[in-house]
Amino acid sequence: xxxxxxxxxxxxxxxxxxxxxxxxxxxxxxxxxxxxxxxxxxxxxxxxxxxxxxxxxxxxxxxxxxxxxxxxxxxxxxxxxxxxxxxxxxxxxxxxxxxxxxxxxxxxxxxxxxxxxxxxxxxxxxxxxxxxxxxxxxxxxxxxxxxxxxxxxxxxxxxxxxxxxxxxxxxxxxxxxxxxxxxxxxxxxxxxxxxxxxxxxxxxxxxxxxxxxxxxxxxxxxxxxxxxxxxxxxxxxxxxxxxxxxxxxxxxxxxxxxxxxxxxxxx
Amino acid sequence: xxxxxxxxxxxxxxxxxxxxxxxxxxxxxxxxxxxxxxxxxxxxxxxxxxxxxxxxxxxxxxxxxxxxxxxxxxxxxxxxxxxxxxxxxxxxxxxxxxxxxxxxxxxxxxxxxxxxxxxxxxxxxxxxxxxxxxxxxxxxxxxxxxxxxxxxxxxxxxxxxxxxxxxxxxxxxxx
Numbered sequence: 001x002x003x004x005x006x007x008x009x010x011x012x013x014x015x016x017x018x019x020x021x022x023x024x025x026x027x028x029x030x031x032x033x034x035x036x037x038x039x040x041x042x043x044x045x046x047x048x049x050x051x052x053x054x055x056x057x058x059x060x061x062x063x064x065x066x067x068x069x070x071x072x073x074x075x076x077x078x079x080x081x082x083x084x085x086x087x088x089x090x091x092x093x094x095x096x097x098x099x100x101x102x103x104x105x106x107x108x109x110x111x112x113x114x115x116x117x118x119x120x121x122x123x124x125x126x127x128x129x130x131x132x133x134x135x136x137x138x139x140x141x142x143x144x145x146x147x148x149x150x151x152x153x154x155x156x157x158x159x160x161x162x163x164x165x166x167x168x169x170x171x172x173x174x175x176x177x178x179x180x181x182x183x184x185x186x187x188x189x190x191x192x193x194x195x196x197x198x199x200x201x202x203x204x205x206x207x208x209x210x211x212x213x214x215x216x217x218x219x220x221x222x223x224x225x226x227x228x229x230x231x232x233x234x235x236x237x238x239x240x241x242x243x244x245x246x247x248x249x250x251x252x253x254x255x256x257x258x259x260x261x262x263x264x265x266x267x
Numbered sequence: 268x269x270x271x272x273x274x275x276x277x278x279x280x281x282x283x284x285x286x287x288x289x290x291x292x293x294x295x296x297x298x299x300x301x302x303x304x305x306x307x308x309x310x311x312x313x314x315x316x317x318x319x320x321x322x323x324x325x326x327x328x329x330x331x332x333x334x335x336x337x338x339x340x341x342x343x344x345x346x347x348x349x350x351x352x353x354x355x356x357x358x359x360x361x362x363x364x365x366x367x368x369x370x371x372x373x374x375x376x377x378x379x380x381x382x383x384x385x386x387x388x389x390x391x392x393x394x395x396x397x398x399x400x401x402x403x404x405x406x407x408x409x410x411x412x413x414x415x416x417x418x419x420x421x422x423x424x425x426x427x428x429x430x431x432x433x434x435x436x437x438x439x440x441x442x
Contacts, residue, residue, distance in 0.1 A: 049313075
């Protein structure tokens with residue numbers, strides 16, 4: 001440790017920028033190694049300025065770091081508070097998306113088999129994923145921001161729609177990518193889209209009265225039962241034919257209308 | 268007052284790595300003032316300096332783990348601080364450029380002051396402000412050629428040639 005130290009006069013002149021560059025350079029080199037001389041400079045910066053900067057630092061340090069999904073949302077221009085609300089959704093978190101991907105992947109691989117069971121399982125599974133995602137996205141247990149949401153001056157209905165849309169988009173994108181990547185039949189790649197819309201909107205409507213988890217489970221179970229019932233003898237894609245698709249469209253439409261009229265139930 | 272006040276910088280930084288917020292506060296109280304003053308000598312805009320200091324301590328909080336435990340904590344903080352200032356300057360290029368020249372006194376004063384101090388001081392004092400700014404940015408502030416260029420608002424190639432010229436002049440003076 002050197003024996004050279006700043007005195008008060010030198011500290012003041014340095015802080016005021018009055019030292020010539022060479023001497024200032026010596027001071028700066030010395031400062032890096034000498035806490036005694038550093039402390040001489042502390043009174044040269046207004047307390048209020050230091051406090052203000054500290055408040056900002058404390059703010060940034062206390063704010064939880066946004067997850068990858070939240071950062072992605074912000075990157076594509078979603079407002080910060082919306083991104084935070086969406087990012088808090090379980091079914092938009094990485095573990096959930098990873099689990100969905102694996103489930104879909106197996107189903108899609110199975111559809112490579114010569115029988116049509118594989119394709120059928122893919123088409124059955126794809127619409128259930130958003131239903132399950134939406135079901136766990138709401139309610140007291142599913143939503144980590146539930147109580148904050150209740151207290152926030154933010155329409156619960158809007159929040160619910162936003163989350164449902166986000167869940168639907170992410171799981172649909174997943175199913176579409178899988179379908180395009182692993183299946184070659186052209187129309188079947190998208191045959192699950194209307195069913196998934198129908199089931200999801202149905203779940204949302206029911207959620208206005210019952211627990212979202214129960215609704216999700218009930219809708220998914222009904223869907224499975226119907227699919228199994230129509231395929232008891234041999235695998236058929238009857239559920240995904242033209243008439244079926246028209247039916248899903250109708251269910252979606254009716255559900256959305258009902259949802260609109262029942263929107264007050266969500267707040 | 269807590270026991271933190273008596274800890275060394277290195278110990279505080281280890282505590283910060285373990286998410287000790289109070290340790291960060293003490294570290295801030297010790298290091299923010301000189302950092303503010305030293306950065307002010309590189310950039311005359313106090314708002315930018317404040318932003319840079321803020322970013323620096325947020326970065327200290329996030330990257331305390333990466334400190335290898337060698338050398339001065341202050342030097343490590345300075346390395347972060349000057350680069351955060353560069354980020355600020357890059358983000359707002361409209362702001363009048365860095366104040367290396369702000370601290371430069373007139374040429375005559377330079378010569379007069381130069382005589383007072385030792386051989387190197389004299390030699391440094393005889394360098395033109397442009398050459399000295401480059402020496403300061405690269406040697407003293409520890410910036411790379413490219414970073415120094417950004418800070419001074421000149422191309423990296425120019426930093427290199429000025430540095431070579433400054434070295435040659437200093438060698439002539441000192442040998």
